[in-house]
Amino acid sequence: MKSKTLDRLRPFIGVVILIGIWQAIVALKIVDPVLLPSPGKTFSAVYTGLFEQGRLAFDFGKTVERACMGIALATVIGVPVGVILGASENVYRSVEFIIDFFRSTPASAVFPLFLLLFGVGEITKVYISAFGASLAIIFNVAYGVMNARKTRVLAAKIMGAPPLQRMLVVLLESLPQTFIGLRMGATLALVLMITSEMLLGAIDGLGLRIFEEQQLFNMPGMYAAIFCSGLLGYTLNLFFFITERRFVHWAGR
Amino acid sequence: MSADARTSILKPMSVAGNPDAPVDTRPSKFRRPHVTVRGLTKRFDDRTIYEKFDLDLPRGQFVSIFGPNGCGKSTLMNMIAGLIPVDEGQILFDGQTIDEIRFGYVFQNYRDALFPWISAWDNIAYPLRFMKVPKAERNRRVDALVKKFDVRINLKQYPYQMSGGQQQLVSILRALVVDPEILFLDEPFSALDYEMTLFMRDQMQRMFQETGTTTIIVSHDLDEAVYLADRILLLSRAPAKVVDFPIVDVPRPRNALTLADPEFNRVKGHCLEIFQQQVGK
Numbered sequence: 404m405k406s407k408t409l410d411r412l413r414p415f416i417g418v419v420i421l422i423g424i425w426q427a428i429v430a431l432k433i434v435d436p437v438l439l440p441s442p443g444k445t446f447s448a449v450y451t452g453l454f455e456q457g458r459l460a461f462d463f464g465k466t467v468e469r470a471c472m473g474i475a476l477a478t479v480i481g482v483p484v485g486v487i488l489g490a491s492e493n494v495y496r497s498v499e500f501i502i503d504f505f506r507s508t509p510a511s512a513v514f515p516l517f518l519l520l521f522g523v524g525e526i527t528k529v530y531i532s533a534f535g536a537s538l539a540i541i542f543n544v545a546y547g548v549m550n551a552r553k554t555r556v557l558a559a560k561i562m563g564a565p566p567l568q569r570m571l572v573v574l575l576e577s578l579p580q581t582f583i584g585l586r587m588g589a590t591l592a593l594v595l596m597i598t599s600e601m602l603l604g605a606i607d608g609l610g611l612r613i614f615e616e617q618q619l620f621n622m623p624g625m626y627a628a629i630f631c632s633g634l635l636g637y638t639l640n641l642f643f644f645i646t647e648r649r650f651v652h653w654a655g656r
Numbered sequence: 657m658s659a660d661a662r663t664s665i666l667k668p669m670s671v672a673g674n675p676d677a678p679v680d681t682r683p684s685k686f687r688r689p690h691v692t693v694r695g696l697t698k699r700f701d702d703r704t705i706y707e708k709f710d711l712d713l714p715r716g717q718f719v720s721i722f723g724p725n726g727c728g729k730s731t732l733m734n735m736i737a738g739l740i741p742v743d744e745g746q747i748l749f750d751g752q753t754i755d756e757i758r759f760g761y762v763f764q765n766y767r768d769a770l771f772p773w774i775s776a777w778d779n780i781a782y783p784l785r786f787m788k789v790p791k792a793e794r795n796r797r798v799d800a801l802v803k804k805f806d807v808r809i810n811l812k813q814y815p816y817q818m819s820g821g822q823q824q825l826v827s828i829l830r831a832l833v834v835d836p837e838i839l840f841l842d843e844p845f846s847a848l849d850y851e852m853t854l855f856m857r858d859q860m861q862r863m864f865q866e867t868g869t870t871t872i873i874v875s876h877d878l879d880e881a882v883y884l885a886d887r888i889l890l891l892s893r894a895p896a897k898v899v900d901f902p903i904v905d906v907p908r909p910r911n912a913l914t915l916a917d918p919e920f921n922r923v924k925g926h927c928l929e930i931f932q933q934q935v936g937k
Contacts, residue, residue, distance in 0.1 A: 554768035561739065561761050562830075563786035575773050653772035656816035
């Protein structure tokens with residue numbers, strides 16, 4: 404019984420140690436207190452910003468909204484394109500280089516181009532994050548479809564499954580890999596969203612919040628915004644993880 | 657031969673566990689064959705695997721295909737099952753093509769052949785979907801099959817929650833649920849541990865005795881090939897010819913004692929001798 408409680412608490416041990424070290428550094432004044440506020444001050448800034456006053460909650464909401472739009476757009480484009488490309492290995496091989504090239508290009512390198520194409524509005528940021536995310540999704544979905552076990556499709560065929568049913572088998576086969584793509588894409592979309600909010604003349608969003616608090620030298624506010632970005636990223640990952648466990652229960656089995 | 661003349665020869669017997677099914681009691685060489693292969697030719701690149709190959713497979717019997725590695729045992733069965741196209745020749749089942757008959761196929765690799773996203777039960781019922789069988793009737797049929805073979809597995813589980821033997825049993829049930837005219841087994845037990853292999857052989861034998869379905873198995877294990885079979889198709893090196901097609905005249909149900917049966921060992925010794933001749937060539 405005792406060890407069970409300990410097992411449940413284990414994930415928090417690292418957190419407690421980290422906050423302890425942080426507190427110790429502040430208490431011993433190892434780092435300039437202006438640059439590193441205490442954990443207490445930081446978390447109260449998170450609380451105040453989210454639930455009492457200030458713009459943190461609003462900016463948080465804006466980033467969530469745009470990041471979700473970007474991820475949704477990337478999914479709507481990436482999944483069908485990935486399926487089409489993956490359906491024929493020859494087709495995929497002919498565009499593989501292009502996909503790998505753009506996937507390897509730092510997506511922030513296209514910021515100026517997207518500014519020229521779509522202007523400085525907030526939709527540009529959605530396009531940028533969708534661009535980065537969709538490449539990750541296309542790549543993974545295509546591989547998922549290409550690597551669908553031939554035996555399973557063959558089994559469906561000899562049991563009399565018509566082409567549409569066989570297609571469904573391929574799609575279900577590719578789902579685990581598709582989810583990997585979605586998770587990678589979501590993480591990338593969030594990175595691109597925060598970065599573009601910092602650099603592309605945003606009027607709101609967590610990226611702007613972090614940038615502004617830094618300019619104002621309001622360190623608790625900056626740390627609070629950074630913490631919220633982390634929270635957002637972690638929640639996104641958790642969301643995909645739980646959805647995958649629920650709907651793709653056979654992944655990795 | 658007229659239809660009347662034929663029925664007079666066939667007298668009902670309950671050998672196959674189905675008292676209504678007419679059973680041909682003549683020695684197998686006089687029976688009308690179930691599968692006829694004529695002029696079969698198959699090449700892979702430059703290699704000729706089969707050249708003008710003819711074969712008759714008897715009805716309602718268990719046939720093991722055995723031969724040296726690479727002689728095309730699986731290729732032959734897969735061409736008969738329509739999984740691999742033939743270059744030339746004709747394969748007919750009572751005059752019908754594979755597309756016109758119901759057949760079951762059990763893959764060697766059960767992990768890749770079952771669908772992990774649906775339960776074992778739904779896996780077994782899966783082929784019935786495409787035969788326009790209503791859902792209630794599908795469940796009834798699976799239920800009947802499970803009862804018939806006294807399957808004691810929780811079929812609400814997903815395949816990946818089951819042992820290898822259980823998964824392969826589910827594969828076999830899935831092949832049998834359509835009430836096939838012919839059943840193909842591609843080294844069905846080679847991925848299982850020894851204990852499970854022995855158990856599954858007996859399950860397979862029981863199912864065969866219950867249903868009397870014409871069954872073809874490709875096996876790398878001579879003991880298994882002889883133990884299960886009524887006849888053993890011994891193939892030569894490629895281009896493959898039938899070297900011999902001996903009858904295994906050992907009564908069923910066979911069990912551990914069968915392995916000590918003189919006739920069993922005679923046939924096995926004969927097969928081994930031919931096998932070694934072919935390998936040595």
